[in-house]
Amino acid sequence: MLALVDAMRTEAPPLVPGLPLIGNTLGLIRQHWRPFVVDAYRRFGPVFRFRAVHFELTVLAGPKANELLIRDSEGLLSLRPNFEEFIGELGTERFIILLEGDDHRQMRHLLQKTLSKNSVQSYIPQMIEVTREAAQRWRPGDPIRVLPATRRIVLDQLGLALANQRIGQSFDAFEYFFSALIHVFSIHDRPRWWLRRRRYKDAKAEVMRFAREVLGAHRRVGESRAHDMVDDLLEFRNADGSSLTESDLLANCLIPYFGGLHTSANTTAFLIYEVLKNPNLHARLQAEADRFFRGRSTAPESLAKLQDFEAAVLETLRLHPATPSVPRTAVKDFEFEGSRIKAGCSLFVHTTLMHDMEEHFPDPARFDIDRFLAPRNEHLKMPGAFAPFSLGPHMCLGAPFAQMQVMMTVATLLHEFDLELDPPDYDLRERNTPIPSPEPKFAIRVRRRRRAPQTD
Numbered sequence: 058m059l060a061l062v063d064a065m066r067t068e069a070p071p072l073v074p075g076l077p078l079i080g081n082t083l084g085l086i087r088q089h090w091r092p093f094v095v096d097a098y099r100r101f102g103p104v105f106r107f108r109a110v111h112f113e114l115t116v117l118a119g120p121k122a123n124e125l126l127i128r129d130s131e132g133l134l135s136l137r138p139n140f141e142e143f144i145g146e147l148g149t150e151r152f153i154i155l156l157e158g159d160d161h162r163q164m165r166h167l168l169q170k171t172l173s174k175n176s177v178q179s180y181i182p183q184m185i186e187v188t189r190e191a192a193q194r195w196r197p198g199d200p201i202r203v204l205p206a207t208r209r210i211v212l213d214q215l216g217l218a219l220a221n222q223r224i225g226q227s228f229d230a231f232e233y234f235f236s237a238l239i240h241v242f243s244i245h246d247r248p249r250w251w252l253r254r255r256r257y258k259d260a261k262a263e264v265m266r267f268a269r270e271v272l273g274a275h276r277r278v279g280e281s282r283a284h285d286m287v288d289d290l291l292e293f294r295n296a297d298g299s300s301l302t303e304s305d306l307l308a309n310c311l312i313p314y315f316g317g318l319h320t321s322a323n324t325t326a327f328l329i330y331e332v333l334k335n336p337n338l339h340a341r342l343q344a345e346a347d348r349f350f351r352g353r354s355t356a357p358e359s360l361a362k363l364q365d366f367e368a369a370v371l372e373t374l375r376l377h378p379a380t381p382s383v384p385r386t387a388v389k390d391f392e393f394e395g396s397r398i399k400a401g402c403s404l405f406v407h408t409t410l411m412h413d414m415e416e417h418f419p420d421p422a423r424f425d426i427d428r429f430l431a432p433r434n435e436h437l438k439m440p441g442a443f444a445p446f447s448l449g450p451h452m453c454l455g456a457p458f459a460q461m462q463v464m465m466t467v468a469t470l471l472h473e474f475d476l477e478l479d480p481p482d483y484d485l486r487e488r489n490t491p492i493p494s495p496e497p498k499f500a501i502r503v504r505r506r507r508r509a510p511q512t513d
C-alpha cells in the first residue's frame with residue numbers, strides 16, 4: 058500500500074475532470090460533498106484529486122485510507138499545518154490538535170480524565186436540566202429554529218460539565234469567531250484581512266474575555282464546585298515541573314465550548330429531524346424515553362434501557378456525519394494505492410466513505426436505526442467502516458460526551474413535549490459550511506405533553 062522509496066516513480070493521483078477555472082465547483086454544489094466523493098471513488102479509485110475555484114485537494118478514501126490514518130507508523134501525515142494559523146488566533150501552539158508524539162499523548166491523557174465514558178455518566182442530570190430549562194423558554198406553538206437552539210443547549214451542557222460555566226451572553230461572539238476562522242483558514246473563501254474587521258476583533262476580544270473569566274473563577278479558592286477540565290489544565294505539569302503558560306491555559310479552557318458547537322449541536326438537530334419525519338420512530342423513541350424517565354435513575358443499568366436511542370444516535374452519525382472527512386498534510390513523499398503523494402500536499406481523508414456504500418450499510422440513504430441493533434449490527438461487520446469520530450491518534454476525545462448529550466437532549470425533549478416539524482411537511486435541506494448542518498430555517502413547534510408521564 059505505502060512505500061516511501063518508490064514515491065517519485067509513480068503517477069500523480071487522477072484528477073476528477075472539471076471545467077476550466079472553476080474545476081469541480083459546480084459538481085460539488087450540485088451533488089454535495091459525500092455523494093461527490095462516493096462517485097469519484099467508484100470512478101477513479103481510492104485516491105484522486107479535484108479542484109475548486111481557489112484550491113486543489115487530494116482525497117484518500119476507503120479501507121486503506123482509514124488504515125493509514127490509524128497506523129501512520131512512518132509519520133507521513135500531520136494535522137498541524139492545517140490548523141496552525143487557525144489555533145494561532147487563540148494565542149497558543151500547545152493545543153491538542155497541533156500536538157504530536159509524547160506531547161500529544163500527554164495532553165490526551167489530561168483531557169481524557171473528564172471526557173471518559175465513566176466521567177460522562179456523572180453529567181447526565183445536568184444535561185437533562187439544561188435541556189429542560191432551555192425548552193421551558195420556548196413558547197408553545199411558536200416556531201423554534203432548531204440549530205441555534207441545539208447549539209445553546211450543547212454549549213451549556215459542555216460548559217457546565219467541563220468548565221462550570223455556561224456560555225451565556227458570549228454565545229454570539231463564539232459563533233462569529235469560530236465561523237470566521239473556518240471561512241478564512243478551512244474553506245479559504247474569505248481573505249485573511251477578514252480577520253482585521255471590527256466585528257471579528259470584537260468577537261475575539263469577547264471570547265478571550267470569557268476565557269479569562271473561566272480561568273479566574275477556577276483560581277478563586279473556597280468555591281465549592283465539581284472538579285473539571287479547567288482544574289486539570291491548571292494542575293498540569295510538564296516533565297520539568299513547569300505548568301502551562303497563561304496563553305496556553307486561556308486557549309485550552311475554551312475546548313469545551315468549541316468541541317461541540319458545530320458537531321454535537323448539528324447531530325442533535327439532524328436526529329430531531331429524522332425522528333419527526335418518521336412517526337413510527339417518533340412513537341418508539343418517545344415510549345423508550347418515558348420508560349427511562351419513569352425509572353428516575355441514570356445508573357448504567359438504567360441507561361441500557363435506551364438502546365433504541367443509542368442506535369438512533371449512531372444512525373444519525375452515519376447518515377449525517379458532522380465531520381465526513383478529516384484534513385491532513387503529507388509530511389513526506391509517499392505512494393498510496395499506486396499514486397504519488399508529494400510532501401506538502403493538502404489531503405482529505407474521507408473516513409466515512411463506507412457509511413454511504415450499499416456493501417456496508419444496505420439501502421444507505423435510508424434512516425434505519427435497526428441496522429445498529431442485533432442481529433444486524435451492520436457497523437460491527439468491518440472494523441473502520443463506521444467512523445464518525447475519525448480514527449487513529451487524533452480520533453475524537455469527546456465521542457462519549459457527544460453521544461450522551463445528543464441522546465439525553467432528544468430523550469428529554471420527547472419525554473416532555475410533543476414536537477412537530479414546521480411546516481409539518483418540511484423536507485430537510487442540508488448545508489455544508491463545510492461542516493454539514495441543517496439549513497438555518499429548519500424549525501419545529503412544541504407543545505407540552507398533556508399527560509407527560511411522571512418525572513422526578
Ligand code: HEM
Nearest residue numbers: 153154316317320321379380383446447451453454455459
Ligand atoms: C457529534 C459530535 C462530534 C463529532 C462528530 C466529532 C468529531 C471529531 C473528529 C472527526 C475529530 C478528529 C479529527 C481528526 O482526526 O483530524 C475530533 C477531534 C476532537 N474532538 Fe470531537 N467531535 C464531536 C464532539 C466533540 C465534543 C463534544 C468534544 C468535547 C470537548 C470534542 C472534543 C474533541 C477533541 C479534544 C478532539 C481532538 C483530539 C486530538 O487531537 O487528539 N468533540 N472530533
